[in-house]
Amino acid sequence: MTDLQFIFQRYPGAKRDALIPILQEVQDVQGYLSRDSVIAVGQYLGLPASKVYGVATFYNQFRFQPLGRYNIQVCRGTACHVKGSLGVLESLKRSLGIDAGQTTRDGLFSIEVVACLGACGLAPVLCINGEFHGNLKPESLGKLLSTLRKEAAANA
Amino acid sequence: MQIEVNNRPIEAQAGETILAALKRAGLSVPTLCHMEGLLPSGACRICAVEVEGQRSLIPACSYPVADGMKILTHSARAVAARRTIIELLLSNHPDDCLYCVRNNNCQLQTLAAEHGIAQRRFSGLKSDHTIDISGPALGRDPAKCILCGKCVRECEEVQSVAAIDFIGRGSKTRVGPAFNEGLNLSSCILCGQCVMVCPTGALFEQSHVKQVMAAIQDPEMTVVIQHAPAVSVTLAEAFGLPAGQDIAGTLTAALRRLGFDYVFDTSFSADLTIMEEASELVQRLTSGGTLPMMTSCSPGWIKFMEEFYPDMLGHLSTCKSPQQMLGAVIKGYWAVKQGLDPSKVYSVSVMPCTAKKFEASRPEMVHDGIADIDAVLTTRELVQLIRMHGLDVLALQAEDADRPFGERSTAGKLFGGTGGVMEAAVRTACFLVTGQDPEVMEVEAVRGLAGVKETRVKVGGLDLGLAVVSGLGNARALVEQVRQGRKDLHFIEVMTCPGGCIAGGGQLLGVDLAGVQRRLAGLYAIDAEGPIRMSHHNEAVAELYREFLGQPLSERSHHLLHTHYHRRDVVR
Numbered sequence: 001m002t003d004l005q006f007i008f009q010r011y012p013g014a015k016r017d018a019l020i021p022i023l024q025e026v027q028d029v030q031g032y033l034s035r036d037s038v039i040a041v042g043q044y045l046g047l048p049a050s051k052v053y054g055v056a057t058f059y060n061q062f063r064f065q066p067l068g069r070y071n072i073q074v075c076r077g078t079a080c081h082v083k084g085s086l087g088v089l090e091s092l093k094r095s096l097g098i099d100a101g102q103t104t105r106d107g108l109f110s111i112e113v114v115a116c117l118g119a120c121g122l123a124p125v126l127c128i129n130g131e132f133h134g135n136l137k138p139e140s141l142g143k144l145l146s147t148l149r150k151e152a153a154a155n156a
Numbered sequence: 157m158q159i160e161v162n163n164r165p166i167e168a169q170a171g172e173t174i175l176a177a178l179k180r181a182g183l184s185v186p187t188l189c190h191m192e193g194l195l196p197s198g199a200c201r202i203c204a205v206e207v208e209g210q211r212s213l214i215p216a217c218s219y220p221v222a223d224g225m226k227i228l229t230h231s232a233r234a235v236a237a238r239r240t241i242i243e244l245l246l247s248n249h250p251d252d253c254l255y256c257v258r259n260n261n262c263q264l265q266t267l268a269a270e271h272g273i274a275q276r277r278f279s280g281l282k283s284d285h286t287i288d289i290s291g292p293a294l295g296r297d298p299a300k301c302i303l304c305g306k307c308v309r310e311c312e313e314v315q316s317v318a319a320i321d322f323i324g325r326g327s328k329t330r331v332g333p334a335f336n337e338g339l340n341l342s343s344c345i346l347c348g349q350c351v352m353v354c355p356t357g358a359l360f361e362q363s364h365v366k367q368v369m370a371a372i373q374d375p376e377m378t379v380v381i382q383h384a385p386a387v388s389v390t391l392a393e394a395f396g397l398p399a400g401q402d403i404a405g406t407l408t409a410a411l412r413r414l415g416f417d418y419v420f421d422t423s424f425s426a427d428l429t430i431m432e433e434a435s436e437l438v439q440r441l442t443s444g445g446t447l448p449m450m451t452s453c454s455p456g457w458i459k460f461m462e463e464f465y466p467d468m469l470g471h472l473s474t475c476k477s478p479q480q481m482l483g484a485v486i487k488g489y490w491a492v493k494q495g496l497d498p499s500k501v502y503s504v505s506v507m508p509c510t511a512k513k514f515e516a517s518r519p520e521m522v523h524d525g526i527a528d529i530d531a532v533l534t535t536r537e538l539v540q541l542i543r544m545h546g547l548d549v550l551a552l553q554a555e556d557a558d559r560p561f562g563e564r565s566t567a568g569k570l571f572g573g574t575g576g577v578m579e580a581a582v583r584t585a586c587f588l589v590t591g592q593d594p595e596v597m598e599v600e601a602v603r604g605l606a607g608v609k610e611t612r613v614k615v616g617g618l619d620l621g622l623a624v625v626s627g628l629g630n631a632r633a634l635v636e637q638v639r640q641g642r643k644d645l646h647f648i649e650v651m652t653c654p655g656g657c658i659a660g661g662g663q664l665l666g667v668d669l670a671g672v673q674r675r676l677a678g679l680y681a682i683d684a685e686g687p688i689r690m691s692h693h694n695e696a697v698a699e700l701y702r703e704f705l706g707q708p709l710s711e712r713s714h715h716l717l718h719t720h721y722h723r724r725d726v727v728r
Contacts, residue, residue, distance in 0.1 A: 035335055039727060048318035049334035049727045050342070057324045064335075 003029045004037060008044050016047055023056055032063045060113070065103040068110035070148050073127040074100070077116030084137075085124035089113065091138035095145060108152055109145070157223040162230070174216035174227060175203060185229050186238065186267055188355050189304040190217045192669065194313055199305050202241050202267070206231040213237055239271050245302050246273065247280035248327075249356075256300070256357040261665060263355035264302060285330055290338030293346040293362055293513035298330045301358035307331060307350035314654060316629040317460065319344035331358075334727050343463050343726045345628070347456035347652045348510030348534075348661020361510045361662060364531040365541060371502040371530070372415040378491075379502045381416040382482050382561070383407060385423045385572030386508040386657035387535050389678035394539045394664055395549045399671040400678030405554025408562075410547055411506075412555065420561035422505065425482035426568035426580070427691035428700070429453065432717055433475045433577075434584040434691075435708035437647055441618060446470040448621070448638060448645040451577050453477040455515035456652030456661075458721055460628050465635055466723035471648075474718040478571065479505050479512055480521050482561060483528030484716045489704050490561070504531045506538045508572070508660035511652065520719045534662030563696035566683040573676045574626040574656035575602035575609060578649040582613055582622070583690045589616035597689050603680070605655050605673060608634070610645075621645040627654035 001009075007025045011018050019041070026037050033056055042052040056062040074089045089111075093099060096109050103110040119125045122134025126144075133144060159168045161183060168177035173196065178185060188200040196218035204213035208226035213234060216227075228234060245264060253259050285298035305322070308331060312318040319342040323330050333342035351359045371377050388404035397403070404421070411419045437449050452458060452473040461469055476484065483505070487498040505512065509532075515521065516529035533541070542549060556562060567583055570576030579599045586594040601611030602624045609624040621644040625631045631650045638645065653660045658675040659667070688694060705712050 038334065042728075048312070048321070048343070050318050050321040051312075053334040053336075054321035054323055058322075059325075 004040050004044075011044075014045055016045055019045055019047065019052065019055055020059075023052075023062060027062060030066075032066045034064075060101075063101055063110075063112075065101075065110070066107070068103045069108050069152060070128050071110045071112055073112045073114045073117065075115075075117040075119070075123070075125045075127070076113050077120065077123075079120035080116075080124040083123040087138045088124050088126070088136050088141065091141050095141055108149070157221070159221050159223070159225040159227060161227045168221040168225075170221075172221055174205060174207075174214070174219050174221055174225075177221050178216060178229065183229060185216050186270075187217055188263060188267075188302065189306060191306055191309060191353065194309060197305055197309070199303070200241070202238055204234055204237050204241075205229045206234050235271075238267075239273065242267050242271055242273060243277045244280075246276065247278035248282055249302070250282070250299050251276075257360045257363075258357035262357060265356075281327065283328075283330065288332070288338050289362060290340035291344060291346060291362070291514075292340065292517050293510045294339060294344065294348060294351065295360050295362050296332065296339065297358050297360070298332060299358075300356045301331055302356055303329055303331065304355060305331075306353040306355070307359055310349045310353050311344075314627055314629055315345070315347060315349060315652075316632045317343055317345055317347075320350070337727070341727055343728050345456040345459040345463070345652065346511040346514040346661075347628075349653060351510065351661055352659075352663070352665060361534050361536070362513065363537055364504075364513065364533055365537050367531050368502075368504050368533060368541070371504070374502075376500055377502045378417050378494075378496055378500060379415065379504065380418045380420065380486055381411050381504040381506065382420040382422045382425070382479070382486075383411070383506040384479070384508055384512075384657060385426060385569045385576075385679070386660060386663070386675065387506050387538070389572065389675045389682075390508065390535055390658065390663055391538070391549075393667070393671070394535075394542075397550075398674065399667070400674030400676075400681075402678050402682055403549075403554075405556070406549060406552050408557050409552040409555040410542055410549055413547055413552070414541055414545055416504070418558045420482060420486070421557045421564050421568075422478050422482055422507075423564035423568035423571065424561045424694065424696060425478040425485065426571040426577075427565050427694040427697045428481050428485070428717070429475055429478045429571075430567060430577075430580045430584050430691035431697060431701070431708045432481075432713060433473050434581045434588055436473055436475065437581065437585055438588050439709065441620075441646065448623070448648050449473055450648045451650055452721075453571065453577060454511070454650060454652045454657075455509070456511040457628065457631060457650045459511070459514070459724065460631070460652070461635075462721055462724035463726050463728060464632070465639070468635060468639060469721050469723070471638070472721060474714075474720060476521075476717055476719050477512075477515060478568075479507060479532075480515065480528050480719075481717050483516070483521070485561070485700070487526060487528060488523075488716050489700070498526055502530050503528065504533060505529055506533045506535065508535050508657045508663045509653075510534060510661045512662070520721075535660075535664055536662060539664070560696040560699060563694060565688040565691050565694045566686055567689055567691045568694070569682050570679055572657045573679050574605065574651050575599070575624045575649065576656065576679065577651075578602045578622055578624050578647070580691055581647065581649075582615065582620075584692045585620075586615045587690065587692050589618060593690060597683070602649075605669070605676060607654060620647060622647050622649075624649045626651040626656050628652055630654075 042049045100111045100113045125134045166181040185203045198218040203216040206228040207214045288296040392401040408419045450471045491498045491501045513532040521528045567580035607630040659672045
C-alpha cells in the first residue's frame with residue numbers, strides 16, 4: 001500500500017472538508033506535496049487539481065519541493081524584524097539563489113520563513129535543523145553556509 | 157416593499173439584493189465581480205453604496221434589501237471609496253492600454269475614465285507573471301488580472317471544468333491552472349467563456365488575423381471563408397444595429413471586400429451534418445448501436461468528454477462538426493473540381509467560438525499535411541478586420557454567398573442556438589424513417605434558452621427521448637445520469653456554451669441575456685421565413701451526394717466527414 005492509500009483509508013467517504021488534514025498528513029509523510037500527490041488527493045476527494053493546488057498554495061505550511069538537508073528557518077517576528085531580519089533573509093536568498101519555500105538544486109538548503117522562534121534575545125535569529133544561530137548579520141551568512149557545506153561534504 | 161434610493165422611492169422584492177432592486181428600477185452602480193445567475197461573491201466592493209444607519213459602506217451585490225431602507229448610490233463617500241478601489245486596482249496594473257487586446261473595451265479602463273482618474277496615486281509592486289500562450293486557442297496575461305474571480309467561477313460553477321483557480325495568497329495571488337503550469341497541460345476546454353466574463357485583458361483568444369491577412373495578400377493562394385450560423389445574427393450589434401438582426405448578405409459582401417475569393421456558409425455543412433447525423437441516429441436505433449447518441453458539433457464538449465468521460469466516447473456521434481465537414485469538402489472535393497491544388501487553398505472560418513481554433517488544429521483534422529481548416533477567426537476578430545479595412549458595413553449591399561456551399565436550409569441555420577441541432581435532426585430523421593416530411597416543423601420543447609430541455613417525439617413508429625443541454629455543468633449532470641443507467645433517452649444535443657453558439661466564447665463581448673435571447677429570436681425568425689426548412693431539401697447538399705459522396709454514411713462520407721475521438725490525459 002502506498003503512503004497515500006494508507007492515509008486515504010483513514011478518511012473513508014471523505015469530502016472537501018477533509019482536504020487540509022489530508023494534505024497535512026501527506027506532507028508529514030512525504031516531506032512535501034508532490035505534483036502526483038496533489039492530483040491523487042484531488043481525485044480521492046472529487047476535487048479538481050486546480051482547487052487542491054489553490055488551497056495548498058494559500059497556506060504557508062505547505063511546500064511543493066522536498067526540504068533541503070539543511071532547512072533554514074528565518075525568523076521574521078517583530079524583534080527580529082527590528083534587528084534587521086529582512087536583510088538577513090534577502091542576503092540568504094541571494095546567496096542560495098532560491099526563494100523562501102524553495103530548495104537548492106543540490107538538495108542541500110531550503111529556506112522557510114517563520115513568524116517567531118521565541119528566541120527574541122538572539123534577534124535576528126535562524127534555526128537550522130533545530131540548532132539556533134543568533135545575532136546574525138547579512139555578512140556573517142557566508143561563513144555559516146560554507147561551514148555547513150563542509151560539514152555536508154565530510155558526511156557525504 | 158418599498159425602499160428609498162437617492163431620495164426617491166422604488167419598489168423592491170423581499171429576499172433580493174440591493175443590486176437587483178437597483179437594476180429593475182433602471183439605476184446602476186458599477187460591478188466587477190458580479191455574475192448574473194450565480195451567488196454573489198462580494199469580492200471587488202466596487203458596488204458599495206451608503207445605507208442609512210449602517211456604519212460602513214454596503215456592497216449592493218450581496219446585501220438584501222429591507223423595507224424602508226434608505227440608500228445613496230453615489231454619495232460623496234461611496235464615490236470616493238469607488239475611486240480608491242479603482243486606484244488600488246491600478247496600482248499594480250500594467251500601463252500598456254494602447255497595446256492591450258482590450259483597449260477601448262475594458263471595464264477597468266472604462267471605470268478609471270468615468271471616475272476621472274488621471275494619474276497613478278498608489279504604486280504597487282508590479283507582478284512579473286509571464287504570459288501563457290501555451291493553449292491552442294486562448295492566452296492568459298496574469299499581470300492584467302484584477303482577481304475578480306469571474307473566470308474561476310465560470311470555469312468551475314458553470315462549465316464544471318475547473319481548469320483554473322486562485323493560486324497563492326495576498327498580493328501574490330494569481331489565477332492559473334494547477335501547479336501554475338500552462339493552459340495546454342490543464343483540463344481547459346478552450347470554450348472561451350472565461351474571456352467573455354473577464355473585465356480586463358487578462359484572458360484573450362489567440363488571434364489568427366495576421367495569418368489570414370498574409371494568405372489574402374499571397375497571390376498564389378485561393379482564400380476561402382465560411383461563416384457559422386450564429387455570426388450573421390450577432391455581427392450587426394458591432395455596428396449599432398439591434399441584436400438578432402440577420403445580416404448574412406451584408407456579411408458576405410463584407411468578406412468579399414476583405415479579399416476572400418469565395419464565401420461559403422457553414423449552415424450548408426450544418427445541413428450536411430444533419431444528413432449524416434440523422435442517418436447515424438437512425439442506424440444506431442435500428443441496429444442496436446450505442447444510445448443515447450450525443451452530438452459532436454461543439455469542440456469544447458468533445459474535449460470535455462475526452463478528458464472526463466473517456467469511457468463514454470462511444471456515445472458521441474462520429475460526425476465531424478460543420479466547420480470541419482465544410483473544410484474537408486472544400487479541400488477534398490471542391491478544390492479538385494475547380495482545378496485547384498488543395499495545398500494552395502487557404503480555408504478560413506468565422507466562428508462564434510474559440511474552441512474551433514483548437515478543433516481545426518486537431519491531428520484528426522489534418523490529412524497528408526494539409527489541414528481541413530487553416531485559420532479560425534472569432535466574431536470579434538472579424539469585427540477587427542472589418543474596422544481595419546474601413547468598411548462601412550451599413551452601406552454595403554447584401555450579396556449572395558458562393559455556390560455550391562452558400563446554399564442552406566433554415567434548419568442548418570438553427571445550429572447557432574441551443575436546441576437547433578436537435579430540431580434540424582428531428583425534421584430529417586422523420587423524413588428518413590417515414591419518407592414524409594414532418595407536419596409541424598417546430599419542436600417547441602427544445603426551443604428557448606433553458607440550460608436543460610427534454611421531450612419525447614414520435615418519429616414514425618419510434619418513440620424518441622430527446623434531451624438538449626447547454627453549458628457543460630448541465631451536460632455533466634446528464635452524462636452522469638446516462639452513465640448510471642438512465643435508459644429513456646435516444647439523442648442528446650450538447651452545446652458547450654450556455655445558450656449555444658449565439659453565446660459562444662468567440663462572440664462580441666459585453667452581451668447580456670436579453671441580447672442572446674434576441675439572437676435566438678433572430679434564428680427562429682429566419683427559420684419561420686423559410687423557404688427551405690429541412691436539411692434534406694437543401695439542393696446543394698443533394699447534389700454533393702449525387703456527384704461525389706453517394707449517400708449518407710457511405711465510405712466516402714466516412715473518410716471525409718466522420719472521425720473518432722480518444723482519451724486525453726490532462727491535469728484534472
